[in-house]
Each structure stands twice: as C-alpha cells, then as structure tokens.
Amino acid sequence: MCGIVGFASFSTPAVGPLVNGLRRLEYRGYDSAGVALQGSDGIRVYKQTGKVAELDKLLKEALKTEADRAKYTIGIAHTRWATHGLPTRANAHPHVADDGNLALVHNGIIENYAALRTGLEKRGCRFLSQTDTEVVAQLVATFDKGDFLSAVSQALKQVEGTYGIATISAKHPGEMIVARKGSPLCIGVGEHETVVASDVSAIVAYTRQVIYLKDGDIARVTPEGVTVYSLDNAPVSREVQEVDWDLGAIEKGGYEHFMIKEIDEQPDALRNTIRGRLDASAGTAVLAGLNLPPRELAAIRRLVIIGCGTSLHAGMVGKYLFENLADLPTSPEQAAEFRYSNPIVGPDDWVIALSQSGETADTLAAVRESIRKGALVSGLCNVVGSTIAREAGRGVYLHAGPEISVASTKAFTAQVTALLMMALKMGRTRRLSHEEGARLVSEIERIPELVASVIQQNDAIAKIAEKYAQANDMFFIGRGILYPTALEGALKIKEIAYVHAEGYQAAELKHGPIALLSDKTPVVALLADIPGKEKTVGNVQECRARQAPVIGIVTEGDAEAAAHVNDAIVIPRVSTELSPIVTVVALQLFAYHVARLRGCEIDQPRNLAKSVTVE
Ligand code: G6P
DSSP: OOEEEEEEESSSOSHHHHHHHHHHHGGGOOSEEEEEEEETTEEEEEEEESOHHHHHHHHHHHSOSHHHHHTOOEEEEEEEOOSSSOSOTTTSSOEEETTTTEEEEEESOBTTHHHHHHHHHHTTOOOOSSOSHHHHHHHHHHHOSSOHHHHHHHHHHHOOBOEEEEEEETTSTTOEEEEEEBSOOEEEEOSSEEEEESSGGGTTTTOSEEEEOOTTEEEEEETTEEEEEETTSOBOOOOOEEOSSOGGGGSOTTOSOHHHHHHHTHHHHHHHHHTTOEETTTTEEOOGGGOOOHHHHHHOOEEEEEEOHHHHHHHHHHHHHHHHHHOOOEEEEEHHHHHTSOOOOOTTEEEEEEESSSOOHHHHHHHHHHHHTTOEEEEEESSTTOHHHHHHOSEEEOOOOOOOSSSOOHHHHHHHHHHHHHHHHHHHTTTOOHHHHHHHHHHHHHHHHHHHHHHTTHHHHHHHHHHHTTOSEEEEEEOGGGHHHHHHHHHHHHHHHOOEEEEEEGGGGGGTGGGGOSTTSOEEEEEOSSTTHHHHHHHHHHHHHTTOOEEEEEETTOHHHHTTSSEEEEEOOOOGGGHHHHHHHHHHHHHHHHHHHTTOOTTSOTTOOSSOOOO
16 A cells, blocks of 8 residues: 655755655565655656656656756655546645645545535645645645644644655645654654654664654654654654564565565564464463453353454454354454444453554554453454554564565465464363363464475465466365465465456355366365364365366375365375364465466565555
8 A cells, every 4th residue: 555755854855765665565466556756856756657666767767967956965766556537647646736836645535535625625726647646745735834843734734634745835845744643654764864754664774773653653754863743843852662583574586576485484474473482381372462351261152363464363263262162252344344344352351463564554553442342352464563462552573574465374274374373272261171182282382383384285286276376266275264265276276367366165066156167277275184174075076077177276195185176285194173274275386376377576566565555
C-alpha cells in the first residue's frame, strides 16, 4: 500500500535518497510514484505512473548534473496505491497547493474529503486531481499564515479519517512537517540527515535510531533532527528506539525473488520464533510477553482469533490447536467482518489479533473494538513496535525477521508455531497432561529441521509445477486442521501466479464444485498422514473419477496415499499439530514455481499491497 519517504539534510542532495527509499517500499505494492524537492528556487514536483524506475528516469532527465541535484537537500516522496481516482499522473502524489508553493504526500483515507473539497471550491480553490489528498494540501495552504506547523495542525483538525502525511513548502525552507493518525510513520535520526518513512525499511540504510510517531502526533523535521508535538502544538516526548535488524535482512542476497529467499529462511526464522520459549521439564511454553498468569488464563471462556489474508488462515489453524489442546472454544474471524458485526465479546473472552505487519487497518480496528468491549486482547505480530502490537499492550512477537514479499510465507509458519506454543501454554493450565505437553515441546523443537527437509524437495516440486503451470483453474482440498492450509495454498497461487484457485473442505467438494472438475482442473490434495486422511483419499478418488489430475502432498513412506495421486510431493511424518506447517511449505514452493514458469512478477503482484492500511 502507499509508501512515504522524506529526507532532510544540510548538504546531501535529497533526490537519490528519496528514490532509494521508494525502492525499499516497492514491495508494499503501488501503481504510481512521485517526488517533491525544496530548494532556493521553490518546490519542484515530478510524478510518473508505473514503477519507481520510470520516475527515476524522469528525474535523471530533469536534474542532469550534480549541481542540479545539489540545489535540493530536502524533499518528500510517495508510492501510491490508488483508492480515490485512477492511477494517473494527475492523481499521483505529491499534491500541490498555494500556486505550487506547497507539496504534500499522504497515506490513508480522508473520509470527509468531498465536503471539505466543496467548501474549498467555494472559496476559489481549483483542484487538479480526484484524490482525497489534494484537499489536505489545499487546506494546509489556506491556514498558512507564517507558522507551518500550526497550519498543518489546524488543517488536520478539520479532517476525518486516517492519515500519515509529509509536507514541504517554499515559504518554509529547511522544514518538513509530518503527522500521523492511523497510518504508520517513523523518523530516523541520522548523523547528517533526518529520514521520514512509512516503513522503517526505507530508513535503515541511514540510521537504526528511529522514533515511531503515535496517532495524533505532528512533528517538525529539519536536517538537525525532529521535534514532536500534539495537534494542539504542545511538545510531546517520544523515545528514540534502535531497530534490531540491518540492511542485509531486507536485501535479496543473491536470490532471484524475496519470496524464495523468505521460503528458504523459514528454518532460521522459526528457530527465532521458538528460541527461549519452551520449558521441556514442565512440558509447556514460556511466553513472557503475554503477561497472563495461569489464573487469568484459566478464567478465559472463549477465544476469538482475528486477522486478514494469510493471517486469517493461520488463525483458522489456531482454532484446531486451541480446541484440541486447551478445550477452549475458538472462533477465527475475518477482521473487517468482526469489527462491523457489533461483536459479542467481553471480559471472559480472549481476542488474539494476528498481523504480520501489525498495521492492517481492519485488524487494528477490531483490536480497538475488542478493547472497548472489555475483552482481553493480545497481539501476534512480526513487526516490532507496530501499532497493533503497541495497542494490544501484550502479546507475542514472531521474530521471523522482515517479510518483504507481498505473498506471506515465513509469517504464516511462524504464526502457526506461535499459536501452537500459546495453545500448549493454555492447555497446560487446563487438562493437557505433563506427558502430552512434553511430547509437544519436543515436536515444536523439531519444526525448523522438518521445514528444512521440505525445502530440500524444491527441485522435485519445481518439476511437478512444470506439468501444471498452464492450468487456469485449480482446487486445493484438505480437511480438519489442513482445511485452512488448503485455503492458504489457493491464496498463494492466486496472489502470485494469477491462477483462479479455490480452497475447499475436502468433503464439501461434492456439494457443488465437483461440477467444475475435468482433466483441465488440477486438484491439490492435502494428504498428510493424520486422522481423517483416508476420507480425503476417498475424495481424491472422486476427483480422479472426473478426470481431474491430482497432486498429493503426502507423508514420506505413505505408499497407500501416493498410489491414488498423479504426482506426489513428499513431506516428513509429523504429528497432527505440525501438519499445516510442513504442508504449507510445499504449497508455497509449488505456487512460487508455477508463478515463475508463468513469467509473473512474483514480488510485486498486480493490485496487491503488503500492508493494507486502509479498510
Ligand atoms: C495483505 C497482504 C497479505 C497479508 C494480509 C494481512 O493482503 O497482501 O499477504 O496476509 O494483508 O496482513 P497482516 O500484515 O495483517 O498479516
């Protein structure tokens, strides 16, 4: 989704760092990009549809010499993911106002923009775009009577909705104002520059010292540093935090795509998720961040797990884990549906919010609604310091390292692993025996090596993908704990290979979708050797009887299941609780190879965004 970068230095030309920052944010998904620079000749704005590379070309033509670039040491930049208006050059950010004196970039949605725009038009403002953002630029310009910070805060007080903004003005040289409400924004405080970004990955090339703005914060950014205020212009203090990973973690390191790098990283990522969190002698998990003593855990009557996309699928696996290990009734809920359903949650309920980014707008709103209703809320996030992690107040970090590929991989396996540890801990406060707990502890310890052994099947999976890469439709079937994994397998192939795919409960296939089966519709059957597998084998036979070719994800040595499928991808033998993890890794690799063979842009799939910060 949209990305913001800002750069302020005394002597370094801003254009290079701004474009590099945008490149770091490309993974989030976007359809146009732009830059505004401030110099002694005022504000210069450059915008382009398509990729950052196109914008870079335009900038190189416009600012040919070192001397041209050196004139501008402060600037803002943006990648836009269209919400209001088509992805055209006119709608791309930055938007300008005040006869070209002011430029502004924005993430989020201004809900009352139509009313504000009508009011401004009556006062003679002319609009050049269809965006909600241009309204904010015009508003700031009308309030600007000499104090930039106060002009921005007055404008923002008129605005309803969400925003992360950065703005510069020819009338205020050397100054940039940034603010946030509902859209992430952080500020890197470097030795020779101050860098603003919607995502810390655009900052770490300069500094790891970062201030995370909170909702309602507004800040004055200069080459010397930053001062943070409330919207009423009262100074507030915000701690400078150190980012605990470096540039290497967000670079491809020799891989062709981030997605395959992140699939490969899973054994290490999962080691980090698990590290220090298992107590073998007590047969339980130690999750200090949950901050829930056994008495409080034991009092919980119901669990609701909320999330979107891949996180929702991990939450659906959570239902099986918590219900089986902890006897706790669990409902996984899509966050947007949950937040608008006037949900029935209260003090006896535990709500776990799953979000890799910790910024997904609907999940965040669901967290707020649950807190409002008195439920116990925990976050399960990957990004440290993210909004959901902070607002939930307690939870578990995945520690899976930065995930750049839009198609989520390592976050899913880390989420399921973390949920398993949470369910184990919860179970041990209830009926789960010490013996069972100890069995699970040793199973969890094996996860990294088990995942590594699936990754070793990469070449075999690539071969199978070749046979099916040209299919236009696919079905993924699984039952019980593997049903959400079927959904996740179908989601991966939709996202990156643009193949129409549906995930189904294996038994449900015959209630309609079987009508679509033919020799042109491969079915991927999740056949890990766990209770219920024989029934899925039966469903496979129904598919084969309709000529559909079947790719089975089967357990090593399970000749019986392998005999019923056209092609078998082999996974190690594991207990039921681990079966989604080893199965999904095979599906990730399958989707990756199908996408590669179809020539798709794997890391930047069309229309998708990594972090969906609008509802
Ligand atoms: C977007 C991404 C998905 C992700 C979902 C939830 O749709 O493209 O990969 O699963 O958001 O994101 P979250 O950060 O909340 O896990």
